[in-house]
Amino acid sequence: MPRTVMPGDTITREARRAGDNVVLVGDTLVSSAVGLVSVSDDTVSVIPLSGKYMPRADDLVVGMVISHTSQAWELDINAPYVGFLLATDVFGRDFASHADELTSKLALGDLVAARVANFDRTRDPLITIDDRDLGKIDSGELVKIAPGKVSSLIGRQGSMIQAIETATDAAITIGQNGWVVVSCDSADGLLRAKRAVSAIEQGAHSQGLMDRVKSALARGGD
Incomplete structure (x- = not known):
């Protein structure tokens, strides 16, 4: 799970380049935003937990x-x-x-x-x-979440999104930009899948997230 940092938090003292929302203070890379640490090649960035998506090649x-x-x-x-x-x-x-x-x-x-x-x-x-x-x-409903919460929706090795799709028979397309398309033949499955995505949006990176998602999936359509 990516590490959550606050403005001013030390990220690393390793010899790496400062990417988005990261500044070099002396020999230390420091976060300038609330977000998740992302390391790509030799660059360290912070993905904000709120706000707009910043494009990256191959996303x-x-x-x-x-x-x-x-x-x-x-x-x-x-x-x-x-x-x-x-x-x-x-x-x-x-x-x-x-x-x-x-x-x-x-x-x-x-x-x-x-x-x-x-x-x-x-x-x-x-x-x-x-x-x-x-x-x-061609089909599905668009659900929007903060780009910084996409990793929580996917879960470790895809565990979270697999759990949602299995429980609802939904097909879910996740964009790194925080736009998610949920498609399901069943109205009940569609509602429960959307509810689970919303639960992650509201409680990503907090304790008990999986329990809240399971609760959202267990509730029938209403």
Whole structure:
């Protein structure tokens, strides 16, 4: 389970680079936010427990189509930036803006499961669906949680999300940006799965979380 830190907490004195929400004080990396410690290669960052998602390359995200140009869709990915999904990523290399209508593939309000292909803070992130199990999400309800609580929803080695899906027969798509799509053939299963996700949103990183989730799953639809 990732370590929770407060502003001013020492993260490490190891020789690593300071990433998002981390500052170097002398020879010590210190947190500047309330969040979870994340280590990637030689960089240490803190993922805030509240606020907007900060894109990172290779992250799985759930995005919503909010506009389009003749060459790309613009996606809301719960970030300070708009995600751009190129038309060639969906239509293929034979895409022609004068002949292919983007709304025939993705319309306003559509949800997609995608990955952040590239992001360097100098421009809006490039989004891709060119991978297995990515693309338009045809069914389900969108539930929003804080990006910093995604790890609690997944659980250690996927234990939490597996428990929810098994108990409800729901299929749950989790974006690192905190957007979660819950799909279930049963109205009761859908309600219980959404209730469990909400329980994690309200009590992530606190004691007794699994008990609260089990309680949410045990209650029938009401």
